[in-house]
Amino acid sequence: MVGWTGYFLRINLSSKTFKKEAFSEEFAHKWVGGRGFAVKILYDELKPGIDPLGPENKFIVALGPITGIPAPNTGKAVVAAKSPLTGFYGDGNLGTKVSDQLRKAGYDALIVEGRADKPTLLYIEDDKVEFLPADHLWGKGTYAANDWIYGKWGKGVGVLNIGQGGENLNRHAVVRSLEGRAGGRPGIGAVMGSKLLKAVVVKGSRPIPQADPALMKTLGQGDLRKVGEIDKQTGWSIQSTTGVLPFCNEVAGLPVRNFRKTHHPDAWKVDGERLNNARIATYGCPTCTMRCGITIHDHEGRESELDYENVALLGPNLEIFDLPQVGSLNYLCDEYGLDTMSMGCTLSFYADAIDHGATEGDFKFGDAERAKELLRLAAHREGKLGNLLAEGSRRMARQIGHGSEAYAMQVKGLEVAAYNCKFIPGQALSYGVAPIGAHHREAWIITFEIKHTTRESYGPEKAAKVIELQRIRGGLFEFIVACRFPWIENGWPLENYPKYFNATTGLAWTLDDMWTVADRIYSMIKLHYLREFPQADRTADYPPAVWFDPSNADTDGPIAGKILEIDKYDGMLQHYYDQRGYDRRGIPTKATLAKLGLLEEAAAAEKFASLA
């Protein structure tokens, strides 16, 4: 087997032991890496019903066969665990030097088990693992902790760390790296915190195994240069992801006021043009030639790195149209190690609940200063309110009651990304069937809906488009572990990725082979879900109820008077299930699982629930 190191590093924090574990070629070919490794390891090793914040949960860092190799945008890692936010499999990816350092240390994945008896920093260098005390870092934000790590080991090491949010088990806590990157929206940072694991530092010195290093070098480095040249021609990274903000505003798809409104006349004040004008620096992940991280000075004069999701959900969604103030909210989330997107939705839910009389409080839309204080409370779980906000919008709504669950903007517990689907049916479906909750990573079809079909359609073509994009975005890029941006934003041909994969593994896979792996992984996430929630039905794949509520329709603009229709949505959902080979609950049938080589996994699931 080439292309993989062939080893996992398993570390137990309770016993302070570790071992290097070989995995088979069959395992590598079936699950490939990244999300594939994580979903399989957690399925086999976690008992259903365990506390995600208990020592039985496992924190996984998983890489793919092209991760860390100089080829277009391979500087990524997948982090995963049973999610404390959603209660089943959760993951995310982030740009990090762990991508190449862990592979150079000789591992394709890291499995962290147990719970340390005091705050700990794991230091991994090739065959060596040290359990170092981290009491002096506990209580510190991600920037300060990262600075200390760089001061001790230099900037070449790979770092994953958490802030106060993770330490205090805020369910929106993320894993941070490179002082500007974050991943693991479903509370993976809180899983690190529950294990008293402040940081993982990795240094490797071995070559990453490749079948044809000479070909990979020519191909990879040449293509990296070309990706950079294309980006200069398209101009995409001038505004990076924030270019999409005025598009959303024009098509009535922007989240404004907890998604109550879909457009706003002041949206231009926080758009990509203003962001580019305020730019003080640009950052990117390792092996990237189209860097997307734009920093500005926030309201307090600190450097804050912004992208579309955090601008939209901490800005217009809270009716804050002051870019430096949005920068401040983003900075605080980054410093505390909180998911900017979910925290934006949880704060907007709180303001909306107060606005609708469901609860009492002093937070109003547009109040940036109070929002900063609420972030501090949530990160530290300070007082009753801090504890409430740290739970996420779904749990908050269940506590608050008075019908507020309808406008908690989440699916399966994970908050909705920054596209308002009040009248964008196909993207609403994409959120509904995103396997880990309402993440935009899995599929995004708004331009397709507007340009190539009708906005009013709930037809099978939209379900098919969601599946096509899930296979690429939530599948391919998450298991080979590379950034999707060269392909998705600048049209870098998808056919290049099997070339990189084959040059490093010596295999001769096509994109069709990749889609099989992608479908296998999606089915496995559904089995995780079924095992944890055996009584769940298809309504778990519905978007937030407020999008079906006629009283929530826009009163002006392009979609005035229009909302999603629940019967038609359900019909479109059935198209998705039929095309996927899922039953009426949205669970893969036995025939589908057999086709994907998952009979053993199906038998394991049947101990807890029936399969069709």
Add this chain to the structure above:
Amino acid sequence: MKVTVKLIGPLIYEAGFSEKEIEMGSGSTVETLLEKIRLSRPRPKVVIRNGKAVVPNEVLADGDRIAVSPIYSGG
């Protein structure tokens, strides 16, 4: 007749403006409008009027707001 054009993302730097009102002849189409604003780089685009995509031969009306965007893909 007058039409307001809103350019999105990198198109702003190609055309040299972000949003402006443009005087068009009666019966002008989306295609003639695009020719007039002179975007230098050929690329796939979506043209939006009132929240919906419009085709190149769509006839414009006085007071229209037309947004021209590159094909975004949701990051």
